[in-house]
Amino acid sequence: METTSGLFFFLAPWIVFAPLVGLLINLAIGQRLGEKGIGAVAASASGFAFVTALLQLYSLSVHPEGALVKVAEWIHIGNLALDWTFRVDTLSVTMMLVVSGVGTLIHIYAIGYMHEDVRFKHDVPRYRRFFVFLNLFIAAMMILISGDSYMMLFVGWEGVGLCSFLLIGFWYDMDTLGRPSWANSNAAKKAFITNRVGDFGFLIAGFLMFWYMGSFQFDAVFAAAPEVAHAEPWVITAITIFMLVGVAGKSAQIPLYIWLPDAMAGPTPVSALIHAATMVTAGVYLVTRSWPIYGLTHDGQYIVSTIGAVTALFAATIAVGQYDIKKVLAYSTISQLGFMVAAVGMGAFVAGMFHLITHAFFKALLFLSAGSVILGMERGHHHLPHGDHHEVFDPGDMRNMGGMRKTMPVTFWVYMIGTLALAGIFPFAGFWSKDEILLDAAKVFPHVYIMLAIAAFFTAFYMGRQIWMVFFGEARHAAAEHAEESPQVMTIPLMVLAALSILGGALNLPGVHTLTHWLEHSVHLAEHEGEVAAWLQVSWGGLNPIVALISTVAALLAIYLSWLLYGRNPLKAGQPDPLKKPLGPIFTGMENKWFIDEAYWFVFVDRYVDLANFLAQKVDWDFWHEWFHNSVIARGFVGLTRFLADPVDLGVVDRVSYWLSDLVKASSESLRKLQNGFVRSYALSVLLGVVAILGYLLFK
Amino acid sequence: MSGEIFLFLTLALIAVLTALGMLFSKNTVYAALNLVINFITVAIFYLLLDAPFISLAQVTVYAGAIMVLFLFVIMLLGIQQISAELNWRSLILPGVLAAILLVEGLYLMLARTGAGLAFSVTTTAALANPSEMSKQLFSDYLLPFEATSILLLVAMVGAIVLTKKEKGGDA
Amino acid sequence: MVSVNYYLALSAILFTIGALGVLIRRNALVIFMSVELMLNAANLVFVAFAREYGVFSGQIFVFFVMTVAAAEVAVGLALIVTIFRSKQSIDVDEMNSLKG
Numbered sequence: 001m002e003t004t005s006g007l008f009f010f011l012a013p014w015i016v017f018a019p020l021v022g023l024l025i026n027l028a029i030g031q032r033l034g035e036k037g038i039g040a041v042a043a044s045a046s047g048f049a050f051v052t053a054l055l056q057l058y059s060l061s062v063h064p065e066g067a068l069v070k071v072a073e074w075i076h077i078g079n080l081a082l083d084w085t086f087r088v089d090t091l092s093v094t095m096m097l098v099v100s101g102v103g104t105l106i107h108i109y110a111i112g113y114m115h116e117d118v119r120f121k122h123d124v125p126r127y128r129r130f131f132v133f134l135n136l137f138i139a140a141m142m143i144l145i146s147g148d149s150y151m152m153l154f155v156g157w158e159g160v161g162l163c164s165f166l167l168i169g170f171w172y173d174m175d176t177l178g179r180p181s182w183a184n185s186n187a188a189k190k191a192f193i194t195n196r197v198g199d200f201g202f203l204i205a206g207f208l209m210f211w212y213m214g215s216f217q218f219d220a221v222f223a224a225a226p227e228v229a230h231a232e233p234w235v236i237t238a239i240t241i242f243m244l245v246g247v248a249g250k251s252a253q254i255p256l257y258i259w260l261p262d263a264m265a266g267p268t269p270v271s272a273l274i275h276a277a278t279m280v281t282a283g284v285y286l287v288t289r290s291w292p293i294y295g296l297t298h299d300g301q302y303i304v305s306t307i308g309a310v311t312a313l314f315a316a317t318i319a320v321g322q323y324d325i326k327k328v329l330a331y332s333t334i335s336q337l338g339f340m341v342a343a344v345g346m347g348a349f350v351a352g353m354f355h356l357i358t359h360a361f362f363k364a365l366l367f368l369s370a371g372s373v374i375l376g377m378e379r380g381h382h383h384l385p386h387g388d389h390h391e392v393f394d395p396g397d398m399r400n401m402g403g404m405r406k407t408m409p410v411t412f413w414v415y416m417i418g419t420l421a422l423a424g425i426f427p428f429a430g431f432w433s434k435d436e437i438l439l440d441a442a443k444v445f446p447h448v449y450i451m452l453a454i455a456a457f458f459t460a461f462y463m464g465r466q467i468w469m470v471f472f473g474e475a476r477h478a479a480a481e482h483a484e485e486s487p488q489v490m491t492i493p494l495m496v497l498a499a500l501s502i503l504g505g506a507l508n509l510p511g512v513h514t515l516t517h518w519l520e521h522s523v524h525l526a527e528h529e530g531e532v533a534a535w536l537q538v539s540w541g542g543l544n545p546i547v548a549l550i551s552t553v554a555a556l557l558a559i560y561l562s563w564l565l566y567g568r569n570p571l572k573a574g575q576p577d578p579l580k581k582p583l584g585p586i587f588t589g590m591e592n593k594w595f596i597d598e599a600y601w602f603v604f605v606d607r608y609v610d611l612a613n614f615l616a617q618k619v620d621w622d623f624w625h626e627w628f629h630n631s632v633i634a635r636g637f638v639g640l641t642r643f644l645a646d647p648v649d650l651g652v653v654d655r656v657s658y659w660l661s662d663l664v665k666a667s668s669e670s671l672r673k674l675q676n677g678f679v680r681s682y683a684l685s686v687l688l689g690v691v692a693i694l695g696y697l698l699f700k
Numbered sequence: 701m702s703g704e705i706f707l708f709l710t711l712a713l714i715a716v717l718t719a720l721g722m723l724f725s726k727n728t729v730y731a732a733l734n735l736v737i738n739f740i741t742v743a744i745f746y747l748l749l750d751a752p753f754i755s756l757a758q759v760t761v762y763a764g765a766i767m768v769l770f771l772f773v774i775m776l777l778g779i780q781q782i783s784a785e786l787n788w789r790s791l792i793l794p795g796v797l798a799a800i801l802l803v804e805g806l807y808l809m810l811a812r813t814g815a816g817l818a819f820s821v822t823t824t825a826a827l828a829n830p831s832e833m834s835k836q837l838f839s840d841y842l843l844p845f846e847a848t849s850i851l852l853l854v855a856m857v858g859a860i861v862l863t864k865k866e867k868g869g870d871a
Numbered sequence: 872m873v874s875v876n877y878y879l880a881l882s883a884i885l886f887t888i889g890a891l892g893v894l895i896r897r898n899a900l901v902i903f904m905s906v907e908l909m910l911n912a913a914n915l916v917f918v919a920f921a922r923e924y925g926v927f928s929g930q931i932f933v934f935f936v937m938t939v940a941a942a943e944v945a946v947g948l949a950l951i952v953t954i955f956r957s958k959q960s961i962d963v964d965e966m967n968s969l970k971g
Binding site: 827854 | 877891896915935937946950
Binding site: 684687688690691694695697698 | 807
């Protein structure tokens with residue numbers, strides 16, 4: 001700490017306190033502030049966190065080793081010493097900047113979005129609650145990324161899980177179309193419970209860590225890890241696998257990704273902030289943070305990156321068959337998270353983090369734009385003649401859209417930028433980060449590379465499909481025809497994010513590698529040591545032209561294909577998807593998410609319900625209530641009391657006491673005759689006694 | 701048989717006869733007089749047993765003071781006899797008991813102490829000397845002696861209180 | 872010189888007669904006299920044993936017994952007088968107000 005005087009490391013706790021202060025202000029006096037005030041407080045709280053992060057950035061540029069800022073002692077038991085310590089290093093500050101930066105933009109956007117959302121759904125008072133939750137999320141996420149130990153990270157991990165639950169179920173009393181239903185709260189529960197499964201894995205990993213390495217603190221664990229890896233290699237593999245379970249829960253990987261599509265039930269800013277840009281990347285951050293452990297186990301790396309790659313491909317195929325604008329983005333997010341997990345899994349931590357950052361930009365952009373589209377649709381629907389209002393109208397269904405580039409030009413353009421960035425078209429941000437992942441994958445795990453490359457092709461395809469369906473062709477619903485552009489409070493954040501999506505690649509341009517050098521202070525990168533094919537050794541300052549060319553060509557091809565299918569002959573209202581005929585059952589599978597949810601229902605939920613029914617009906621009711629309570633306990637007790645009452649109490653206790661009283665009565669009646677008042681008879685008794693005693697003495 | 705034994709037996713016979721006389725005399729005055737003679741015989745036994753002081757005390761206290769007191773009371777109350785006092789049937793059980801008591805007492809005293817014709821201590825000059833006795837009485841037995849004086853005082857006061865007619869009282 | 876056993880025998884006889892008197896007579900005065908007779912019988916044994924062992928203690932005990940007897944007679948006769956005043960009788964069978 002002595003070398004850090006004059007720097008701003010000591011301000012690090014404000015990264016958490018600022019949003020907490022914001023939410024407390026809104027809780028206390030939010031009602032009096034009004035909508036504008038609430039939004040301003042929340043957004044400036046998040047902005048303050050961003051400023052704090054910038055100050056940390058400055059401090060790190062002077063003193064790149066970082067600092068530990070201890071706030072409070074937390075748990076001290078025996079050898080276990082856990083403190084609430086802020087770990088300020090290049091990795092955590094990168095995350096802080098992304099979270100608070102994107103978070104602030106989304107806060108601003110949400111001021112406009114929620115203003116209309118709560119009016120559409122006729123529940124204005126929820127406005128304040130939304131921003132309280134959003135600030136709480138920022139605070140929890142900051143705890144997660146600034147913690148200095150796995151346990152502190154876990155606190156934030158659970159905190160963001162809670163906020164995710166609260167915000168998915170924000171419209172808990174309706175479904176996504178605003179009809180009274182428990183659909184949204186069920187989606188929230190699904191997310192929460194699925195995450196519990198993941199947390200279980202995380203905790204097991206944590207316990208293993210503490211058991212074998214004696215600490216939760218990052219540095220201590222990493223220092224002990226090589227020794228443990230040498231003595232008991234399986235421990236490291238087990239830790240990585242169990243941690244992967246946690247990552248799969250939080251970052252929506254196979255097999256626990258199922259909650260994320262349902263999480264779109266939350267308001268769109270939530271989908272953008274929590275379920276695209278920040279929270280779901282926590283798993284990626286966790287793996288990156290644990291790089292010394294993952295670097296020790298090849299098996300663990302193999303499994304993690306394979307899972308990531310499979311998820312990326314699998315989710316991409318589902319995205320192709322979706323009609324809901326947000327569902328497409330949700331599966332896209334799962335797919336992109338698969339990219340990141342695959343990258344950090346195989347040790348390409350910088351590539352993973354790079355993609356995390358750029359993805360945060362363009363996916364937040366896409367979600368927010370989608371939100372803008374949905375609100376535009378709702379506004380259009382609102383202006384329709386009243387007779388049409390009672391039909392069930394889904395403003396998020398792409399089959400209702402079409403031709404919206406004319407009605408919502410700003411949204412169209414930023415959406416285009418986001419799409420190109422996601423599809424990985426040069427020179428947008430996604431191109432650089434995705435290319436880095438693909439190159440590393442090609443060097444380390446070829447099968448991962450192949451899957452990711454196909455996934456990238458699908459990515460470009462479904463994004464192209466979305467663009468054509470939403471913005472081109474003719475409106476397939478009157479609402480799309482009457483859609484209106486969103487207000488500036490929403491479009492300005494979109495433009496900022498669009499700019500970031502274009503320029504984000506500059507963070508780690510080939511030959512410059514700003515991010516790589518920056519992160520090297522926190523994550524020590526090992527070069528891949530295995531044999532590498534000759535064509536992969538070509539390097540233009542770190543960029544392999546062949547890999548880049550393949551992926552770019554694939555992306556362009558996919559966009560062209562999507563134009564052939566959806567752009568050239570725009571979809572008509574009521575017409576089935578043009579892919580349906582040629583692909584047949586395959587497309588049905590894509591449409592229905594490969595029936596994974598149904599399979600989960602069948603394998604887990606129904607079996608669980610069966611078990612619960614069995615326990616409730618047979619074990620609890622029939623066995624415990626009917627048989628055990630009524631027959632055994634009740635009847636046994638009645639029998640016992642009857643036994644105690646009749647034979648024991650009446651027969652023994654009462655009889656003995658009556659007998660005793662009768663005895664006393666009888667003996668006293670006979671003895672009182674002795675007390676006859678005649679002196680001489682008393683004297684006779686005395687003499688009798690004397691005779692008796694003398695007789696006794698005589699015969700003694 | 702020496703004269704001494706003859707004397708003893710004669711006196712013993714008188715003692716038993718007077719005792720029985722007291723027991724069966726219907727008139728209380730006769731009973732009292734019988735008892736006086738009995739006491740006097742006992743006093744003579746005391747003399748024979750080399751206890752002259754006790755002997756004289758027996759005559760003065762028992763035969764004199766106590767029995768005179770009895771006679772005074774008889775005279776005072778004016779009741780010499782109670783009608784149908786002796787019921788021969790009610791004599792059976794006490795008689796049997798008394799007989800058993802006598803047998804037992806005799807057996808215990810005679811068998812346990814061992815039979816001998818003469819007293820073991822023959823020189824009795826000191827015993828017969830009242831001054832020797834008074835020495836012991838006023839040295840070793842001083843405290844009980846003083847206690848008896850208090851006892852007598854209390855008895856005297858008690859007798860007066862008991863017999864006094866209360867002024868306007870019920871008794 | 873007669874043996875102490877003769878005195879013991881005589882004493883036993885006298886005591887028994889005294890006891891019998893207490894038991895069979897209803898006249899309170901005679902019962903009282905019988906008690907005195909029993910005391911005398913006991914005194915006789917004391918003196919006889921004092922002579923047997925050549926010590927004074929027997930005689931001294933008899934002295935105390937006499938004192939106590941005197942006191943007893945004084946109080947006892949006073950009681951009899953008082954009872955006679957209230958009951959006009961000295962028949963002990965009529966003094967049964969303590970009957971249980």
